Amino acid sequence: MSQIDYSAIGERLRAYRIGRQLSANQIAKQLGISRAAVYRLERGIVVKLDTLDRLAHLLKVPINSLLGSETEYFDNALGYFERMHQLEAKSTKVVSYFDPFSYLLTSDQYFDYFLKMLEEARPQHFPAEAQVIQKKTLDILYRRKETFTKINFEINSIVSIRQIERFLHIGLVGRLDLPASTRMERALQARREVEHLICQIEQNPHFNIYLVDELLPNLTFQIFYQPTASYVAVSPYRLGELPNIHCGIASVTSSTEAVDMHKHMANELIARSVSGEEARQQILRLLAKL
Numbered sequence: 025m026s027q028i029d030y031s032a033i034g035e036r037l038r039a040y041r042i043g044r045q046l047s048a049n050q051i052a053k054q055l056g057i058s059r060a061a062v063y064r065l066e067r068g069i070v071v072k073l074d075t076l077d078r079l080a081h082l083l084k085v086p087i088n089s090l091l092g093s094e095t096e097y098f099d100n101a102l103g104y105f106e107r108m109h110q111l112e113a114k115s116t117k118v119v120s121y122f123d124p125f126s127y128l129l130t131s132d133q134y135f136d137y138f139l140k141m142l143e144e145a146r147p148q149h150f151p152a153e154a155q156v157i158q159k160k161t162l163d164i165l166y167r168r169k170e171t172f173t174k175i176n177f178e179i180n181s182i183v184s185i186r187q188i189e190r191f192l193h194i195g196l197v198g199r200l201d202l203p204a205s206t207r208m209e210r211a212l213q214a215r216r217e218v219e220h221l222i223c224q225i226e227q228n229p230h231f232n233i234y235l236v237d238e239l240l241p242n243l244t245f246q247i248f249y250q251p252t253a254s255y256v257a258v259s260p261y262r263l264g265e266l267p268n269i270h271c272g273i274a275s276v277t278s279s280t281e282a283v284d285m286h287k288h289m290a291n292e293l294i295a296r297s298v299s300g301e302e303a304r305q306q307i308l309r310l311l312a313k314l
Contacts, residue, residue: 029253033079038106039107055079095276099273109168118246124191129231141196141197186237192314196217196265197266219311226304245257255278257276
């Protein structure tokens, strides 16, 4: 067996605990260890192999999956975005595709509009537990942006000009049956977000945009490049117009096959994209046309 990455195991436990809204005491009881031992495990401090067996049972995964050779699955956005935050904090570079573009590249004003969109998209009989999960998910999204501001890891973002166009037409809305005045205001704010994206292209040396002239899949992905490993995260969650953070199964894996396939796909998209000043000019032409 290759060397065990206890730090990654601890991060997975923390993501699980947060996603399930469990306390350290509850985890300790299920694992048969002390509360202090749970915190040590989350920090990546070496534990006994029998504890790993119990942890694998708790996470409902085979032991080889826990040791990093298979895929992590998340049935809620809270645990998934916590795991993304952990991976980003250790990354030197990420390559991503999000629709319409990465949440990390949105303006400071976007958070308030995103909250409004989620309220508009909320289904009837929205349970109180889901409301709590939503608030905690928003807290993690806020911390992800803070981490990016502090670490400034390199972001290579694949963006579809067609999906930006749709974003501008629809606006920052959670549903389409809003008053005309609201739709107009939200379309204007979407325009401001795209203008902010242009400023990022101009001013942020850690950000590269690769603009493709085609519609891309609904599932989004992000590849994390770390000094000793690479991971890929795949998600159905939407943080743009008509958002969804309440339904879907996301995954994270360090599988060589999965990571290499996503790297190959990203490289192919980048090869037929435009970037830098050419990408900026193309977005400006789109703004002038609408």
